Each structure stands twice: as structure tokens, then as C-alpha cells.
Amino acid sequence: MTWYYVYAIALAETSLSDDLSGIFGETLRLVHHAELAAVVGEGPETLSRSDPTLILKHHQVVSELCARYSALPARFGSKVRGADRIRTGLEERQESLAADLERLSGKVEFGITIPGETSSGDSDHVYESETSIDSATSGSDYMKRRLNQFQRENETRAGAEKIHKALSLVLDPYTADESHEFLPRAGILLRASYLVEISQSQLFQHAAEAFQDQSDSLEVVLVGPWPPYSFVSRNGPDIAGMLGAISS
Incomplete structure (x- = not known):
């Protein structure tokens, strides 16, 4: 089963630019549920949470996403095994995440x-x-x-x-x-x-x-x-x- 590294939570209608890539150079994609979508990239099963280069890259990717789109930043090291689990998480917390998107947009x-x-x-x-x-x-x-x-x-x-x-x-x-x-x-x-x-x-x-x-x-x-x-x-x-x- 594929491991996904999560960068942000965005609105479902978000259209990602082709020039965006993740910390491993991977193409970013959206995993949708209802009005929300997680911005993810395929990543390795193991990840060094103390690697300063990866931490900086994560910050750069998330900053770019939040500058271009209405998005909630995910902290460094957020990874999920399988798209279905991402959809489950979005479904269970849809109300609070949608409220955050509205509250934090443009800030x-x-x-x-x-x-x-x-x-x-x-x-x-x-x-x-x-x-x-x-x-x-x-x-x-x-x-x-x-x-x-x-x-x-x-x-x-x-x-x-x-x-x-x-x-x-x-x-x-x-x-x-x-x-x-x-x-x-x-x-x-x-x-x-x-x-x-x-x-x-x-x-x-x-x-x-x-x-x-x-x-x-x-x-x-x-x-x-x-x-x-x-x-x-x-x-x-x-x-x-x-x-x-x-x-x-």
C-alpha cells in the first residue's frame, strides 16, 4: 500500500499547478472527500524527522501552497498509509477543517x-x-x-x-x-x-x-x-x- 506525505488541507475545487513538487521531488496530487482535499505526494515509509534539509523543504512547499491557495498547513512528518485513510480522516473532521479554512484564509x-x-x-x-x-x-x-x-x-x-x-x-x-x-x-x-x-x-x-x-x-x-x-x-x-x- 502506498505511503502519502501530507502537506496541506485545501478546498476540493483547488487545481494544483504543474510546477509544484514535494520534498522528495514527487508530483503533488489531491485526495478528495466532499468539499475538502488533502494535498499529498508519494513518499517513503520511513522519514528522518530531524533532517534539517527535509524540514526546510517541507516549509518551502507548504509556504508556496498557502501563498497560492486557501490551505491549512500540515506539520512536518505527516504521512498516511493509503488514500482511503486520508478520506476517512477528512470525513471525520470535515466540519472543523472547513471552518479552519474559512477562518485562516488570507492570514x-x-x-x-x-x-x-x-x-x-x-x-x-x-x-x-x-x-x-x-x-x-x-x-x-x-x-x-x-x-x-x-x-x-x-x-x-x-x-x-x-x-x-x-x-x-x-x-x-x-x-x-x-x-x-x-x-x-x-x-x-x-x-x-x-x-x-x-x-x-x-x-x-x-x-x-x-x-x-x-x-x-x-x-x-x-x-x-x-x-x-x-x-x-x-x-x-x-x-x-x-x-x-x-x-x-
């Missing part, structure tokens, strides 16, 4: 990361902090040190929330949707994803750059635009979930 994603010193810091700092707590000489000393650590973490989070609020004031006028995470890991204060109308992309970028210029003490790392991976089916089953249910 792109930007990402913003704000590096900074977090309360947990690097691994050495974590070790020192835990060692300091564990070396407490009494129960009251232990509780005092643990409370101090908790207060530092709260202060750091409050700072990250303040940065996010300031960012929102600047970027919200150009943003259709947004998600964020405070202190996602050591050394990162804030990581946020923004859904932006293509027509607002330049204004969004200029606003983010202006925020950086006005924030001397902050580093603002802006990436994108790219297909709106982070916003596919936030309120329902996403493409990766669909493929996980039907791949083998």
Missing part, C-alpha cells in the same frame, strides 16, 4: 520571543538555588528560602506579563488572533504567536520593530511570516491529530 503567522533572565535561569543557577534550599538548617529556614524563590518567580512572571501587555497595545490593531506563553523555558520571558491578515503584515512588522526600537533594555526576536501552523483548529482536532488517528 499568516508571526512569532515573537523575548529573551531575558528568568527566575529559574540556567541549569547551574537552578542547581545552586536548589542546593541553597536543600542546605537549610531548620524547617523555618527551609520555608523562608522556598518563599523567597516563589517570590522571585512571581516577580519574573509579573515582568513578563507587563511586557506582553505593552506588546499587545502596539500589535493588537494588526492582529486577528494571538496565543502566548510566559516563561516557557529558562532564559525566555515570553513567547507569542500572532495571526495576521496578509494585508496587515507590513504594518505588523513595522509595529514590532518600533516596539524594539523603543525598548532599549529588551531584545525582541521577530520571526515570520509563515503559514499559520499554530492556529489550526485551536478549538478542535488539528491536522496532526487527524493524521495521528489515521496513519499507521
Whole structure:
């Protein structure tokens, strides 16, 4: 049975250009069900999910598809054994995928990361902090040190929330949707994803750059635009979930 590598979900009436090819150089085709179609190419049974060349090629193919057509991006490494399983997945999630196509059409994603010193810091700092707590000489000393650590973490989070609020004031006028995470890991204060109308992309970028210029003490790392991976089916089953249910 043929293995298919899935690049995107599109409308059934989509007509693929002959100049498009997949990450293996394969011809792309559509697997239809009702008003939806999966954009696929035949691929190998095994796939290196850590190959940077394949990851980049996938991004390039998906970006081109989403630029030309109304399409939902599939994440790298989505492969399904047999066209019938693809049709089953489309049928089971037709409503949510169709709603996503309508909601995300004409939009792109930007990402913003704000590096900074977090309360947990690097691994050495974590070790020192835990060692300091564990070396407490009494129960009251232990509780005092643990409370101090908790207060530092709260202060750091409050700072990250303040940065996010300031960012929102600047970027919200150009943003259709947004998600964020405070202190996602050591050394990162804030990581946020923004859904932006293509027509607002330049204004969004200029606003983010202006925020950086006005924030001397902050580093603002802006990436994108790219297909709106982070916003596919936030309120329902996403493409990766669909493929996980039907791949083998």
C-alpha cells in the first residue's frame, strides 16, 4: 500500500499547478472527500524527522501552497498509509477543517520571543538555588528560602506579563488572533504567536520593530511570516491529530 506525505488541507475545487513538487521531488496530487482535499505526494515509509534539509523543504512547499491557495498547513512528518485513510480522516473532521479554512484564509503567522533572565535561569543557577534550599538548617529556614524563590518567580512572571501587555497595545490593531506563553523555558520571558491578515503584515512588522526600537533594555526576536501552523483548529482536532488517528 502506498505511503502519502501530507502537506496541506485545501478546498476540493483547488487545481494544483504543474510546477509544484514535494520534498522528495514527487508530483503533488489531491485526495478528495466532499468539499475538502488533502494535498499529498508519494513518499517513503520511513522519514528522518530531524533532517534539517527535509524540514526546510517541507516549509518551502507548504509556504508556496498557502501563498497560492486557501490551505491549512500540515506539520512536518505527516504521512498516511493509503488514500482511503486520508478520506476517512477528512470525513471525520470535515466540519472543523472547513471552518479552519474559512477562518485562516488570507492570514499568516508571526512569532515573537523575548529573551531575558528568568527566575529559574540556567541549569547551574537552578542547581545552586536548589542546593541553597536543600542546605537549610531548620524547617523555618527551609520555608523562608522556598518563599523567597516563589517570590522571585512571581516577580519574573509579573515582568513578563507587563511586557506582553505593552506588546499587545502596539500589535493588537494588526492582529486577528494571538496565543502566548510566559516563561516557557529558562532564559525566555515570553513567547507569542500572532495571526495576521496578509494585508496587515507590513504594518505588523513595522509595529514590532518600533516596539524594539523603543525598548532599549529588551531584545525582541521577530520571526515570520509563515503559514499559520499554530492556529489550526485551536478549538478542535488539528491536522496532526487527524493524521495521528489515521496513519499507521
